[in-house]
Amino acid sequence: MLEVKDVVKAFDKSLVINGVSFSIAENEVVALLGPNGAGKTTMVNLISGHLQPTSGKILLNGEDITNASPYQRIKKGIARNFQITHLFEDLSVLDNVRTCVLSNRNQLGRFFKPASGYKEATEEARAILGIFNLEQFSDQPGSELSEGDKKVLDTAMTFALKPDFLLLDEPTSGVATADKFKVMDTIIDAIGKRGTATLIIEHDMDIVSDYCQRVLVLAEGTILARGTPQEVMDDPRAQETLFGVSE
Numbered sequence: 001m002l003e004v005k006d007v008v009k010a011f012d013k014s015l016v017i018n019g020v021s022f023s024i025a026e027n028e029v030v031a032l033l034g035p036n037g038a039g040k041t042t043m044v045n046l047i048s049g050h051l052q053p054t055s056g057k058i059l060l061n062g063e064d065i066t067n068a069s070p071y072q073r074i075k076k077g078i079a080r081n082f083q084i085t086h087l088f089e090d091l092s093v094l095d096n097v098r099t100c101v102l103s104n105r106n107q108l109g110r111f112f113k114p115a116s117g118y119k120e121a122t123e124e125a126r127a128i129l130g131i132f133n134l135e136q137f138s139d140q141p142g143s144e145l146s147e148g149d150k151k152v153l154d155t156a157m158t159f160a161l162k163p164d165f166l167l168l169d170e171p172t173s174g175v176a177t178a179d180k181f182k183v184m185d186t187i188i189d190a191i192g193k194r195g196t197a198t199l200i201i202e203h204d205m206d207i208v209s210d211y212c213q214r215v216l217v218l219a220e221g222t223i224l225a226r227g228t229p230q231e232v233m234d235d236p237r238a239q240e241t242l243f244g245v246s247e
Ligand SMILES: Nc1ncnc2c1ncn2[C@@H]1O[C@H](COP(=O)(O)OP(=O)(O)O)[C@@H](O)[C@H]1O
Pocket: 011, 016, 034, 035, 036, 037, 038, 039, 040, 041, 042, 043
C-alpha cells in the first residue's frame, strides 16, 4: 500500500528526517509515535505532498508519488487531517461532512446531476455521521461541539474523501485526557469498518497501544524502535524516549 524509502528532509541545514523507511499494508493501522519535535508532522507532510523530501522515495501501491502534488495524492486516495482542526465553525456538522463528500465527487471528475447528486451526497454524509456517532449533532454548528467531538468530526471529514490511505496527525490533541480513549474508540471503529490503511501520529504510547497493530517510534528524525505495541513498550530505548513525554 504505502512505502516510505530512505526519506531525508532537511530545512536549511537542519536534518529533521534522517533516512526513514517503513511500509504500511492494506487494512493496517500503524502508529507513529515520538516526542515533540521528533519530526512526526514533517513525516505526514512528506506523505501528503505538502513537503518534498530532500532525498528518498514515497510509493503508493507501487507507484512513485514522490513528486506528486497534494491534490494529485488526494485523487490517488491519500487523505489527511491537520494537527490543528480546521472545521467550518459556522456550518452545521452535516454541512461540514457534506462539503467534503461533494468536493470528493468533483475531484474524481464524476458526472453527476446537481439535484440528485446533492441528495446522494447528503445521504452519504449522514451515513458517515452515523459511523462516527455524530448524528445527534447534525444540525448544530461545528463551533458548538466539544473539543473531543470536533476532533471526531475532523476525522469524519477526511473519511468523506473515501481514502485508501489515511493520515491522522494527533487526532486526540487538545482533547481532555478523560475523553481521549473515547475519541480513539470512535475513530478506530470507523476505520475498521472500512478497512482503511491508516498512519496515526501520537506522542503518547498509552493512547495507541490498545488500537494499533504496529508502532514506529520516531526520535530526532530516525526510527528508533518498531514492532507490536508490546515489543515497543519492552524496548529500553523506546521507553527512555517515550517515558514521561507530555504536552
Ligand atoms: N517548515 C519548517 N522549517 C524549518 N523547520 C521546521 C519546519 N517544520 C518543522 N520544522 C522543524 O522540524 C522539527 C520537527 O517538527 P515536527 O515535524 O513538527 O515535529 P512533531 O510533529 O514530531 O512534533 C522541529 O524542530 C521543527 O522546528
